[in-house]
Amino acid sequence: MRRLLPAALMALAACSAEPDAPAAPANDAAPVAIALPAETAAFPAGPAGELLTQHCTACHSADLVTRQPPLTAEKWQATVTKMREAYHAPLDPAQDRQLVAALLAVQPR
Numbered sequence: 001m002r003r004l005l006p007a008a009l010m011a012l013a014a015c016s017a018e019p020d021a022p023a024a025p026a027n028d029a030a031p032v033a034i035a036l037p038a039e040t041a042a043f044p045a046g047p048a049g050e051l052l053t054q055h056c057t058a059c060h061s062a063d064l065v066t067r068q069p070p071l072t073a074e075k076w077q078a079t080v081t082k083m084r085e086a087y088h089a090p091l092d093p094a095q096d097r098q099l100v101a102a103l104l105a106v107q108p109r
């Protein structure tokens with residue numbers, strides 16, 4: 001056993017030398033502060049805009065909604081269903097008609 005130890009240590013040293021290994025990154029990362037621009041997108045004032053602000057701005061900005069081309073009620077319903085089923089938006093199906101009406105009311109004409 002005693003005779004094997006130096007050989008084992010040399011093998012270990014050879015393995016851990018790894019001449020091609022990239023240098024470890026310097027660990028001098030300082031906290032960085034960034035200032036994001038203020039949120040300026042908003043639904044129009046009024047009951048339709050308020051309903052949509054309440055239900056549709058938790059995950060994305062209002063202008064992702066208002067910059068869509070004018071859509072039919074069926075297409076807006078499909079969007080609301082997609083938000084609920086694909087993205088797990090907590091939207092009560094009982095409110096779908098109201099949401100679709102609000103979306104039709106605020107969309108560009």
Ligand code: HEC
Pocket residue numbers: 052055056057058059060064065068079080082083087088089090091099103
């Ligand atoms: C739980 C989070 C969540 C909520 C709440 C939510 N959405 Fe979304 N929505 C998403 C995600 C995620 C995307 C995809 C974003 C992307 O592709 O960058 C998206 C995308 C969209 C788009 C872009 C087109 C598309 O079909 O992908 C529209 C329009 C939209 N949402 C409308 C709505 C409306 C209207 C409501 C409220 C009734 C709503 N969203 C609520 C998560 C949400």
